[in-house]
Amino acid sequence: GITPYAPEMYKEVPSPGVAVGLAWTQMGGEILFVESSVSKGSGRMILTGNLGEVMKESATTAMSFIKAHAEELGVDTDKIEKSDVHVHIPEGAIPKDGPSAGVTMLTSLASIFTGKPVRPFLAMTGEITLRGKVLPVGGIKEKILAAKRAGMKEIILCKENRRHVEDINTDYITGLKFHYVGNMQEVLARAIS
Amino acid sequence: GITPYAPEMYKEVPSPGVAVGLAWTQMGGEILFVESSVSKGSGRMILTGNLGEVMKESATTAMSFIKAHAEELGVDTDKIEKSDVHVHIPEGAIPKDGPSAGVTMLTSLASIFTGKPVRPFLAMTGEITLRGKVLPVGGIKEKILAAKRAGMKEIILCKENRRHVEDINTDYITGLKFHYVGNMQEVLARAIS
Amino acid sequence: GITPYAPEMYKEVPSPGVAVGLAWTQMGGEILFVESSVSKGSGRMILTGNLGEVMKESATTAMSFIKAHAEELGVDTDKIEKSDVHVHIPEGAIPKDGPSAGVTMLTSLASIFTGKPVRPFLAMTGEITLRGKVLPVGGIKEKILAAKRAGMKEIILCKENRRHVEDINTDYITGLKFHYVGNMQEVLARAIS
Amino acid sequence: GITPYAPEMYKEVPSPGVAVGLAWTQMGGEILFVESSVSKGSGRMILTGNLGEVMKESATTAMSFIKAHAEELGVDTDKIEKSDVHVHIPEGAIPKDGPSAGVTMLTSLASIFTGKPVRPFLAMTGEITLRGKVLPVGGIKEKILAAKRAGMKEIILCKENRRHVEDINTDYITGLKFHYVGNMQEVLARAIS
Amino acid sequence: GITPYAPEMYKEVPSPGVAVGLAWTQMGGEILFVESSVSKGSGRMILTGNLGEVMKESATTAMSFIKAHAEELGVDTDKIEKSDVHVHIPEGAIPKDGPSAGVTMLTSLASIFTGKPVRPFLAMTGEITLRGKVLPVGGIKEKILAAKRAGMKEIILCKENRRHVEDINTDYITGLKFHYVGNMQEVLARAIS
Amino acid sequence: GITPYAPEMYKEVPSPGVAVGLAWTQMGGEILFVESSVSKGSGRMILTGNLGEVMKESATTAMSFIKAHAEELGVDTDKIEKSDVHVHIPEGAIPKDGPSAGVTMLTSLASIFTGKPVRPFLAMTGEITLRGKVLPVGGIKEKILAAKRAGMKEIILCKENRRHVEDINTDYITGLKFHYVGNMQEVLARAIS
Ligand SMILES: [Ca+2]
Ligand SMILES: [Ca+2]
Ligand SMILES: [Ca+2]
Numbered sequence A, B, C, D, E, F: 001g002i003t004p005y006a007p008e009m010y011k012e013v014p015s016p017g018v019a020v021g022l023a024w025t026q027m028g029g030e031i032l033f034v035e036s037s038v039s040k041g042s043g044r045m046i047l048t049g050n051l052g053e054v055m056k057e058s059a060t061t062a063m064s065f066i067k068a069h070a071e072e073l074g075v076d077t078d079k080i081e082k083s084d085v086h087v088h089i090p091e092g093a094i095p096k097d098g099p100s101a102g103v104t105m106l107t108s109l110a111s112i113f114t115g116k117p118v119r120p121f122l123a124m125t126g127e128i129t130l131r132g133k134v135l136p137v138g139g140i141k142e143k144i145l146a147a148k149r150a151g152m153k154e155i156i157l158c159k160e161n162r163r164h165v166e167d168i169n170t171d172y173i174t175g176l177k178f179h180y181v182g183n184m185q186e187v188l189a190r191a192i193s
């Protein structure tokens, strides 16, 4: 794949709605971008990027979490009702699936609805539940190496994935800072300031 | 699978809408969480978690039961009409099907619409019908052992499943309390106080 | 299958919307329950219970018959328009299909919309047409034996199925009373008083 | 199949919306009933009876013809807009397809919307086009023999099917009167008085 | 197939909405009729006649062209918004697909919305684009011979199909007049006067 | 395929909504036209031309980008809400898929909504993301040769595709001017003046 690198990316003014996730493919780990935009509408959600059913369900779950916690997250529910939100993951030619982009989707949506950009050089991976729990996911080693290759500096993971990080040779991950979390409130506290 | 354990779970303030069910997979028994949330809407239902057709029908049936018995259950029908309700069962990567989560779905929905949390350390399994009957289900032994492993203390079952419990070596189930029921009114009396 | 038995069932106060049908499976005959409930809505119909296309069409046809004959049946058309009706047939794990539940569905719907319960210990089987004709169906012997086993006392059949009853050894069906009908008006006169 | 016979059928008061068609199956010819009913609604069409795509398209085409020629046919367009119409063909267990029920569907719909019953002992077969042309269909011999067996006395066919009637041994069709037509106006003039 | 012949067809008063196309099947060329009708509605389009996806897209494209050029074509946009339009191609038993009926569909739609009949004894074939370009299509020889057999006198083709006509033995096409066009404005100038 | 050539095309007055893309098929490179039109409507999008899922997602993403950047692009959001937009890619018989028409679709949509035609003799290829990034695509050599054959003079490509152009023998591409871009703002600055 043709991956945009972080150093170049973060030269630009950061725009709300873009969050960096970590994917695990047959080719190894890779970073992926979750991009959200809103426009005047009626509360609908559009999902593109060749997403499978499970990944689409992650986005739906993320959106319901935001609606149910709008006040706590500083999101205007009026804005949600009067907008359509579009979540896209490049690259369209590659089918994507699985629940592990859940935290990234929720972060991207929280960013677009609050108007606050996501912290630069930060990547994340983890399943979310409707309650906002973060669940552990697979492929941690490959994902972390991909984050490092792409210039990321901080990584958010489920605390139950800590042991998978501790199994990695420390030479490979020097310079990376890890945040282990149990729920989405902790993710958003780290990701959106 | 990576199961969150009950002791940790119940350290938190219990939140309405979460109920614990029991599933029976090729890997043995397992607990599952049914999570419901509501947001401003127009009476629609969203179902996620890689659910098969039969399991989705259980949720639809549970919702119709609540609508038809709203007054008796202390649920404001206005709230139902002006909300969208989302029912999610983690983990998204695992396909789930069958009718045995019926009682858990109905309990989760009754909890979110009344705002009252489900009793802690309580698990349940059983099919529901539109009248509110509870029907017996399979895999009782495996499900009960999983509940015990996960730290559950009480289990609600259909009374026609009593004989399957009585077939289990009592050593395996000491400390568990069983409630045998015939209809949803009995389930909710036990589960939501 | 795990069949609830009639004697127990009829100890409860009968509730409108429940009618007993007769099904013919590879395992022999069986009784089935058709359950209907209504809630505030906009005239939609929800069908659950793992129903095939033909069985769903029976329910649609039954509903159209009730709409077209609302006055004659004592049903308030305003109630129909302002309600959603849900028809469910337990048990969700078993796929069900075919037109022979037509009379039971129409009886269940007539019962829920008039608020009058169906006569106890009564079972029925037969296809319906949009005009309200009752058409004969197969598996009569197996269905009748199942009705007797389940404690039923009266059975409604299409008059063109009379000869299939007369072929059964009378020892097997003593105590059962048969009603042979040609149209839905005759069914409802027997089933709902 | 279990065919209701015409003599019995026509003892009853004829009801608008029922028209007799002729079908050609692997078992030979058969009569079929097209039944229409209307109820308060919003111009939707419901099609049941295990109908294939082509047969459903015939019903859609018939309805559009009636809408486009409402005035000429004496149909109140207000009634069409404020009604849902249901077209059903018994028997639900038998899949049905093909365009040859077009004339029967249009006759049934014209009958229900004008409130005038279809002439008794009359059967028909033929494809319709949106302009109201009647096109010839196959299986004429088998269909006519089935009509005769069922007690029909008059048959409407496309004029391009005349030669198929003339090929039948006259002994088989004595007592049957044939009407050959080119368009729907001629069908309706014969069928609905 | 059973093709209606032009001489008979044009004895009748021509009705708006009917245009003659040319199809190319495994059996050789054939004429086909595109029939449109409008009724009171809300801007929806109904497509019947056993049409494949590509052919349905031609109709959608034709309708968009008419909407975008309504003023130029003398079509009242109010009429479009307040009508449903139905496009049908007999014969329903024959699956039809491909883009070559585009010009015929656009002509049929322009005719029904302007109320002006299509010129008699005129057939046409060609793909359309949303801009109104006419693109060349295949099977020219077979289509032209079919048009001649059916009594057609004029044929509209894409100018890039001229060389396919020039390859046909002139004996076969005497008496036929060809119009070569590049866009829909030229088609409609010839077809609807 | 039968490709319209640029010289002829640009003799006409250029119409807004038409943009030239480059496709890569088993037969080599080819130019393709993306055509957009708008009509009075309610914000819906119609996509035709035998487009696969990924290509449809490109169009959806392009439309969301335009909505989110309407002001910056000089597009009236009222016009978007009160229009239906149709995007078509001839030729309907050829299935098309992949993300590389993204830039062309966005250009076509920006052109139709601003009313400004696309610069003549300009072709382009590239995936877009929801943020407006342009991503590199495959088949560059074949696409460029096709653009030259069709008479194009300028080509817009992703800057990460520059090295694929530099690998082409310069004899093949004399007279072509290349514009390398990173985002959609740069594309539109070149394409629509
Ligand atoms: Ca990549
Ligand atoms: Ca997809
Ligand atoms: Ca698990």
Ligand SMILES: [Ca+2]
Binding pocket: A053, B050, B051, B052
């Ligand atoms: Ca699924």
Ligand SMILES: [Ca+2]
Binding pocket: C001, C002, C003, C030, C091
């Ligand atoms: Ca059973």
Ligand SMILES: [Ca+2]
Binding pocket: B053, C050, C051, C052
């Ligand atoms: Ca099903």
Ligand SMILES: [Ca+2]
Binding pocket: D001, D002, D003, D030, D091
């Ligand atoms: Ca029959």
Ligand SMILES: [Ca+2]
Binding pocket: C053, D050, D051, D052
């Ligand atoms: Ca069917």
Ligand SMILES: [Ca+2]
Binding pocket: E001, E002, E003, E030, E091
């Ligand atoms: Ca033909």
Ligand SMILES: [Ca+2]
Binding pocket: D053, E050, E051, E052
């Ligand atoms: Ca079809």
Ligand SMILES: [Ca+2]
Binding pocket: F001, F002, F003, F030, F091
């Ligand atoms: Ca081509």
Ligand SMILES: [Ca+2]
Binding pocket: E053, F050, F051, F052
């Ligand atoms: Ca397609």
